[in-house]
Amino acid sequence: MTQKPLVGRDTRVCMSLSARPGNFGSRFHNRLYEACGLDFIYKAFSTTDLVAAIGGIRALSIRGCAISMPFKEAVIPLIDELDPSAAAIDSVNTIVNDDGRLVGHNTDYGAVRLLIADIDPATDFVLRGSGGMAKATAAAFRDAGFGKGTLIARNEKAGRELADLYGYDWTPEPTRSAKILINVTPIGMDGGDLAALPFETSAIEQADIVFDVVQYPAETAFLRLARLAGKRVITGADVAVLQAVEQFVLYTGVRPSETQIADAATFARL
Incomplete structure (x- = not known):
């Protein structure tokens, strides 16, 4: 296992936005960052000001953001582009920030x-x-x-x-x-x-x-x-693991092994 760097100024931040944040995403992604030795950190948030929250993703160079209920459709006017996976169903569950350009994806499908x-x-x-x-x-x-x-x-x-x-x-x-x-x-x-x-x-x-x-x-x-x-x-947990793996790949460009995924899923459910 590659040693994960200590959190510092170059650490890339990913996050999630939902009405009722849980721990699964944070534990799953952070476990995989550690397993893959990546200088990333992940944190879940809620918001009552979606416009400001999405603006913060752009302004603070947040690398990626998972989107959950009830924001999957409401974020569409606030981002710059829809990947075909999201455009086909007018629903976004993942935002990737490419140098200030926010692209919406859908990994649920x-x-x-x-x-x-x-x-x-x-x-x-x-x-x-x-x-x-x-x-x-x-x-x-x-x-x-x-x-x-x-x-x-x-x-x-x-x-x-x-x-x-x-x-x-x-x-x-x-x-x-x-x-x-x-x-x-x-x-x-x-x-x-x-x-x-x-x-x-x-x-x-x-x-x-x-x-x-x-x-x-x-x-x-x-x-x-x-x-x-x-x-x-x-189960929703089955969906959560599969869609979160694809989010991880979109954010980091790294595809973890099946063993690493299974370990992160087990850890996230504890």
Whole structure:
């Protein structure tokens, strides 16, 4: 292992912005900086002034910034360019600062594509949510060949637009089950009991696969119930690792080994 330099004036800074910062990103990235001997440091932040926060990234030469709910769409007018990964779905989860030019990327999409690669695209799904992560997830399912899906969103305008964009149905409330149930909302983010469920227990019982993008806690009530019912689960933690690796590569130009990634993921979850 290469010795990581001590933090000094040449240390490059990366960060994250979200409404409710967690520890996963900071622990994951900093562990990999140490493993790879890179002079970088990572810190999570929240903000009530997104315009000023993005201006600070530019003014302070912050190398990269992860973007989480609810800022994935709101940051778009504040940056200079969209990478095709973000432009295709109008959602940014990563900003890279190239000498003062802020470029928005989306690494969520690729993470979801990898996680569903072995699922038969003839399988039907129901997706609850209409924000930036819902866009990335719906796009990943569409591009993977999934033709039968329903998007659930109480906001009719956002829900219909997203459903129409990807060729799926829309409904304001859960009205049916499907073989794949996907939660792309904050429901369950506070932990709690079975009251914090995005789908009825009967729908979970009829499903084969349950996918919850909530990262904190890693094991939501939705996932716990699905595991107890013997369902295959895909977790927000799974998404977090895959998308964070691609962020790391964008920020540093270094791709860590699978062993280093596995170690950082385990460390970040402690």
